[in-house]
Amino acid sequence: MNADHRLCPAVILAGGDGTRLGGADKALLRLGAQTLLDIVLAALGPQAARIAISAQGDAARFNQWGLDVLEDGAWAGRGPLAGVLAGLIWAQAQGGAYLITVPVDTPFIPADLATRFAGKSGGRAAVACSAGRVHHLVACWPVACISALQSFLRSGESRVRHFTEGLDMTPVTWDTQPDPFGNINTPDDLAAALQRLGGACHE
Numbered sequence: 001m002n003a004d005h006r007l008c009p010a011v012i013l014a015g016g017d018g019t020r021l022g023g024a025d026k027a028l029l030r031l032g033a034q035t036l037l038d039i040v041l042a043a044l045g046p047q048a049a050r051i052a053i054s055a056q057g058d059a060a061r062f063n064q065w066g067l068d069v070l071e072d073g074a075w076a077g078r079g080p081l082a083g084v085l086a087g088l089i090w091a092q093a094q095g096g097a098y099l100i101t102v103p104v105d106t107p108f109i110p111a112d113l114a115t116r117f118a119g120k121s122g123g124r125a126a127v128a129c130s131a132g133r134v135h136h137l138v139a140c141w142p143v144a145c146i147s148a149l150q151s152f153l154r155s156g157e158s159r160v161r162h163f164t165e166g167l168d169m170t171p172v173t174w175d176t177q178p179d180p181f182g183n184i185n186t187p188d189d190l191a192a193a194l195q196r197l198g199g200a201c202h203e
Contacts, residue, residue: 079159
């Protein structure tokens with residue numbers, strides 16, 4: 001990655017259906033006074049040259065944030081890799097050589113995410129790790145992998161781990177606690193995140 005990590009565009013992945021949260025639109029789910037999108041934007045904004053959101057449905061619901069909204073297009077229904085591909089194509093159009101992706105349900109993104117990706121990747125794809133887990137969608141992707149990802153999706157595959165294993169991504173580990181990549185999939189996760197933020201949740 002370029003030494004100036006701010007030149008790297010980023011995409012917030014918000015295409016999930018939130019089934020274990022009653023079908024909630026995760027991007028608009030509130031933790032205290034802020035939405036998850038607000039929180040992730042605040043963490044990622046200082047680390048990226050420009051940010052877009054990958055989401056399906058009515059793009060107008062994101063108008064107040066002034067973000068580019070990327071749809072999956074022909075790959076709709078193929079999971080988060082479709083959003084990664086849309087993001088890579090968008091990043092390439094911005095003149096970027098790399099793209100950082102972060103799921104919208106991961107509100108505790110560390111302030112050194114981009115700099116550590118830049119320092120460790122050595123020009124390769126990089127992926128965040130913590131607490132013995134690989135967070136395949138908290139990652140830095142070279143736009144040069146667009147063709148490989150298109151071929152992967154055309155083959156009928158859509159599993160993120162299978163694609164990332166083929167990229168031989170550089171693992172970048174955070175040992176801090178609480179886990180900076182804890183995500184929100186269930187009501188219990190939401191309650192724990194709320195307690196961590198020390199706020200109050202309002203629907």
